[in-house]
Structures are given as C-alpha cells and as structure tokens.
Amino acid sequence: MATTTHNLPNPRASEGVWSTLFSSHTFEPVLARAKGIHLYDEEGNEYIDASGGPIAVNLGHGDPRIAETVAKQMEQYSYCHPVMSNRSRAELCEKLADRLPPNLNTTYLVCGGSEAVETAIKVARQYHVARGNSQKYKIISNYDSYHGMTLATMSLSGNPGTQRHFEPMLQKWPKVHQYSPTRKPSGMSEPDWALACAAELDEAIHYAGSQSVAAYIATPVGSGSDYGVVAPPEYWMAVREVCDKHDVLFIDDEVVTGFGRTGKWFAIEHHGIEADIMTLGKGISSLYAPMGAVAVSDKVNEPFEQGVAFVHGFTNAGHPIGCAISSRVVDIIEEDGLVRNAAEIGNYLQEQSAKVRSHQTVREIRGVGLLRVAEMVKNKETLGFFARDTNAETKLQAIALKNGLAFYATLYGSRRGPSKNRGLPLFISPPICITREEVDELLRRLDQTLTDWENDLGVIQI
Ligand code: PLP
Numbered sequence: 001m002a003t004t005t006h007n008l009p010n011p012r013a014s015e016g017v018w019s020t021l022f023s024s025h026t027f028e029p030v031l032a033r034a035k036g037i038h039l040y041d042e043e044g045n046e047y048i049d050a051s052g053g054p055i056a057v058n059l060g061h062g063d064p065r066i067a068e069t070v071a072k073q074m075e076q077y078s079y080c081h082p083v084m085s086n087r088s089r090a091e092l093c094e095k096l097a098d099r100l101p102p103n104l105n106t107t108y109l110v111c112g113g114s115e116a117v118e119t120a121i122k123v124a125r126q127y128h129v130a131r132g133n134s135q136k137y138k139i140i141s142n143y144d145s146y147h148g149m150t151l152a153t154m155s156l157s158g159n160p161g162t163q164r165h166f167e168p169m170l171q172k173w174p175k176v177h178q179y180s181p182t183r184k185p186s187g188m189s190e191p192d193w194a195l196a197c198a199a200e201l202d203e204a205i206h207y208a209g210s211q212s213v214a215a216y217i218a219t220p221v222g223s224g225s226d227y228g229v230v231a232p233p234e235y236w237m238a239v240r241e242v243c244d245k246h247d248v249l250f251i252d253d254e255v256v257t258g259f260g261r262t263g264k265w266f267a268i269e270h271h272g273i274e275a276d277i278m279t280l281g282k283g284i285s286s287l288y289a290p291m292g293a294v295a296v297s298d299k300v301n302e303p304f305e306q307g308v309a310f311v312h313g314f315t316n317a318g319h320p321i322g323c324a325i326s327s328r329v330v331d332i333i334e335e336d337g338l339v340r341n342a343a344e345i346g347n348y349l350q351e352q353s354a355k356v357r358s359h360q361t362v363r364e365i366r367g368v369g370l371l372r373v374a375e376m377v378k379n380k381e382t383l384g385f386f387a388r389d390t391n392a393e394t395k396l397q398a399i400a401l402k403n404g405l406a407f408y409a410t411l412y413g414s415r416r417g418p419s420k421n422r423g424l425p426l427f428i429s430p431p432i433c434i435t436r437e438e439v440d441e442l443l444r445r446l447d448q449t450l451t452d453w454e455n456d457l458g459v460i461q462i
Contacts, residue, residue, distance in 0.1 A: 030042045050446070052430050052431050052432075055427050058260055058431060073088060092109070092318075100295050103298060104278055106305075108312070113147075116292035122312055123300060128214050131303065140213060141157070143178075144224020151169055152171070155170040155173055159224075177197065199242075202246075205246045216239070220268050221256075221267050256371070258280050263368060280294070349370070352443055361378070361459060362450065372427075376424045392453075395457070400446075404445050405445045407426060
C-alpha cells in the first residue's frame with residue numbers, strides 16, 4: 001500500500017515529455033517490479049494495477065511461464081528473416097484461428113493496436129479493389145471513438161480535440177453515433193432505439209455514396225462516453241444487415257476487448273454476429289511484448305489467397321519473440337480458466353461495488369466481464385464533469401496512487417464537449433486473473449480514493 005509521497009528527481013528527462021503522452025497524468029512513482037495484479041515502485045510502495053495498464057494486461061504481471069518461453073525462443077532464434085518461414089509465427093496463427101470466431105481463419109501479424117487498425121483498413125481497401133470496386137475507400141467510424149494514434153487511425157478516431165492538431169493531414173470520413181442508452185428518446189422502447197441507432201449508419205452510407213464506402217469500424221462494448229455499454233442484440237444484428245446491404249465490410253476493433261477481457265474470448269461473441277475483419281492488440285501478448293494482429297474472414301481473404309499481393313509488411317511484424325509469448329499467453333488463458341474468471345469475477349465486482357456506486361461522483365458502473373467503467377460525474381443531479389481548471393482528472397489519478405491504485409487515464413471519454421451532460425470513463429479493468437479477495441481490496445481502496453477526491457474538490461455530500 002502506498003504510504004509515502006514521491007519526490008524523486010525526474011529520471012526521465014531524456015525521454016521527452018512522456019507524461020503528456022496519452023493524457024496528463026502523474027506517474028511519478030518509478031516502477032521497480034510487478035507481480036500478479038500488483039506494481040511496486042522503487043520506494044517499496046505497492047499499487048493494484050486497477051486498469052491492467054491501458055486495459056491490456058490480462059495475465060498477471062511477472063508470470064514465470066512467459067519468462068521461460070522467452071528464454072527458450074531466444075535460445076532457438078530471436079528474429080526470422082522474411083525469406084524464411086518460422087514455427088513461432090505459424091503456431092500462433094494456428095492457435096488464433098482455433099480460438100477466433102469460426103469465420104476468421106487467417107491472421108496478419110503486426111506490432112500493436114494502431115498498426116492492426118491501419119492494416120485492417122488496407123485489407124478492406126485491397127479486398128474491394130481486387131473485386132473491381134476500386135471506388136470503395138471510405139471508412140465510417142463512430143463519434144468519440146478511439147482507434148489509434150497514426151494518421152489513418154486518427155482519421156477514424158472521433159475526437160476533434162486530438163484531430164485538430166493534424167487537421168489537413170487527416171481523412172474526412174463520415175462518423176455516426178454508436179448505440180447509446182442515454183440518448184434514447186423517452187417513451188421509445190429499447191429495441192426500437194437500437195434499430196434507430198443502426199439506421200443512422202444506413203443513412204450515413206447512403207449520403208456518403210455506398211459505392212464509395214469500404215468499411216465500418218466499431219468497438220464492440222461501446223465507445224467514447226459510452227465505453228462499457230453493451231448494446232442490445234437488435235443493434236448489432238441491424239448493423240450487420242446494413243453493412244451487408246451496402247457491401248461494406250464490418251471491422252470489429254477488439255484491441256481492448258479481446259482475449260477474455262469481457263468474459264468471452266472475443267466480445268463480438270456476446271452479440272451473435274460475425275465480423276469481416278477483427279483487429280487485435282493489447283491482451284494478445286498481455287503486453288509481455290509489443291504485438292497486434294488482424295484476423296480476416298474467409299470471404300475477405302479470398303482475393304489474397306487467389307494471388308493478390310497484400311501491399312504491406314513491417315520489419316517487426318510477426319516477431320518470433322512476440323509470437324512465442326502470444327502463443328503462451330493464449331495457452332495460459334486456457335489453462336488457468338481466465339475467460340471464465342473474467343466473467344465470474346466481473347459479476348462479483350459489479351455486485352460488490354454498491355458502496356463505490358453510492359458516491360456522489362459515480363453516475364454508474366457498467367460493463368461486462370472485467371471491462372468495467374465507472375462514469376465519473378460532477379454530481380448525479382447535474383451530471384457532466386468538473387471544469388478543466390479544477391484539475392479533477394489529474395487529481396483523481398494522483399489520489400488513487402496515494403491510496404495504492406494505478407488507474408489508466410480516461411482517454412476514451414468525450415472530454416466534456418459536446419456531451420456536456422456526460423462524465424469521464426474510469427476503467428476498472430484489472431488483470432483477469434484477479435481473485436475475489438483482491439477485488440474486495442481494490443474496491444476498498446477505490447472507495448477511499450473517491451472520498452479523498454470528493455473532499456479535495458469540495459463535493460457536498462447529500
Ligand atoms: N483500437 C482501440 C479500440 C484501442 O483502444 C487502442 C488503444 O488504446 C488502439 C486501437 C490502438 O492501440 P495501440 O495503442 O496499441 O496502438
């Protein structure tokens with residue numbers, strides 16, 4: 001448990017302004033080691049990794065089985081020249097095909113989530129060109145979504161705050177709202193609203209010109225201010241139908257949600273539909289190595305199988321060490337029953353979170369499996385988030401650290417505008433090996449963190 005403050009000289013001066021990457025945060029403690037769900041700094045303080053790094057550390061930290069795998073792979077070979085095949089890559093792709101939904105049997109390996117999304121866009125484009133539809137190139141995505149930080153993936157991400165810096169360099173592709181329960185008109189049924197949300201995609205494709213739209217990309221458990229929202233099945237069925245109607249590929253971005261995080265191997269399994277392309281990252285290696293992948297359906301892979309050259313390739317793509325690690329991660333998820341654990345412990349966390357939910361600043365806790373999101377608001381009556389000059393977001397993370405919790409910054413929220421009546425998502429997404437006792441301790445520390453934070457911000461308790 002953290003007991004001291006951290007006044008170390010900044011050991012990262014040579015690293016550039018690291019602390020402003022992703023968002024403003026206060027990662028002052030210097031990490032010394034990590035084990036299971038815990039991080040330890042150089043002063044001996046212990047923290048629960050409450051968001052699993054950036055919603056990515058699915059296995060516990062410091063798993064000796066991974067260290068053993070790395071050593072073994074390195075003894076054999078650490079890199080494979082592109083002119084050669086290698087078992088490390090072949091085994092991983094085979095394992096992925098076994099675990100992925102049955103229509104996704106081919107995987108292109110890359111080095112991270114943004115690369116996976118870039119790759120997916122290129123697969124979609126080349127698929128249409130190969131079929132004689134070379135006018136199809138637009139990729140529709142959701143407002144407020146996040147798909148990465150390269151220029152193409154920023155074009156998809158629906159955050160004008162980050163986009164404005166690169167405006168002339170980004171593609172102006174259409175955006176639609178993803179399903180959101182808070183936008184439902186009163187009196188309308190859930191299923192009718194789900195269909196109305198999917199109809200917005202239909203309309204966007206129509207007005208963009210369906211002959212020009214290559215794909216629609218979405219995250220399967222909400223996006224932006226609605227991260228963690230599980231849409232009704234009618235929504236996803238209708239989205240699938242709209243895509244099929246217009247010959248638009250559906251890209252399911254599972255960079256966050258894959259590999260057991262939501263209590264299923266992949267979150268799309270909650271929705272009963274198939275994706276044409278699925279992007280993978282984060283949990284694929286549980287961040288023991290930089291990895292990413294793009295799984296494509298048999299239909300989408302057909303032109304490539306028939307000889308169309310995929311114009312792509314990165315020096316580090318399918319790196320043997322990353323492949324060996326990811327293969328072992330997949331095995332461990334299975335051996336340790338982590339998918340079931342995420343489902344069961346996720347429900348337990350939700351049940352036990354009443355005290356946290358009763359805080360003035362917690363609008364709700366939602367989600368599925370161990371992808372839980374606390375929507376943080378100014379108060380439950382007025383909603384919205386605290387004004388920027390209160391530094392509430394940064395303070396929340398700093399106070400959490402003092403209470404022994406490391407949280408990931410709330411990168412995915414609307415950041416106030418234009419959804420003034422929405423809060424910021426705080427990710428409660430620890431490693432999916434977490435036990436009930438550890439969840440109790442996480443919630444106890446979170447309750448204390450919120451009490452301290454509310455006192456600091458002068459929140460009047462009702
Ligand atoms: N897609 C989604 C849904 C993500 O949340 C992220 C990162 O958080 C990415 C893509 C980009 O992944 P990376 O940061 O590994 O490039």
